[in-house]
Amino acid sequence: MTVRFVASEEDGGTVTEVAADPGSNLLDLAHSFGVPVATLCGGNLACRCCRVALLEGAEVSAPASREREALEEVGAAPDERFACQTTVEGDVVVLIPPLDEMLS
Numbered sequence: 001m002t003v004r005f006v007a008s009e010e011d012g013g014t015v016t017e018v019a020a021d022p023g024s025n026l027l028d029l030a031h032s033f034g035v036p037v038a039t040l041c042g043g044n045l046a047c048r049c050c051r052v053a054l055l056e057g058a059e060v061s062a063p064a065s066r067e068r069e070a071l072e073e074v075g076a077a078p079d080e081r082f083a084c085q086t087t088v089e090g091d092v093v094v095l096i097p098p099l100d101e102m103l104s
């Protein structure tokens with residue numbers, strides 16, 4: 001399966017396409033390939049700065065109740081997920097917001 005990370009235009013619009021095994025964590029996968037998805041908590045759903053958007057049709061794990069609550073608290077759009085809480089189940093396109101937005 002293929003995961004395509006698309007950086008924001010502000011961050012250069014770089015597209016990084018990688019092969020992924022089923023069950024790969026999206027944040028770990030991004031960092032393995034040098035894709036800058038922000039994290040301050042190491043993936044514990046505490047910093048909430050790893051929020052990314054997934055293009056329609058993305059094959060990923062369903063959010064657990066803890067993540068659903070966190071998404072609701074930050075007013076996330078329906079296509080948004082926390083990368084640290086998302087695992088890959090098929091082809092996925094990930095839109096990464098500007099880094100300064102992720103860290104604000």
Ligand code: FES
Pocket residue numbers: 027038039040041042043044045046047048049050051082083084085
């Ligand atoms: S890395 Fe902190 S919430 Fe995902």
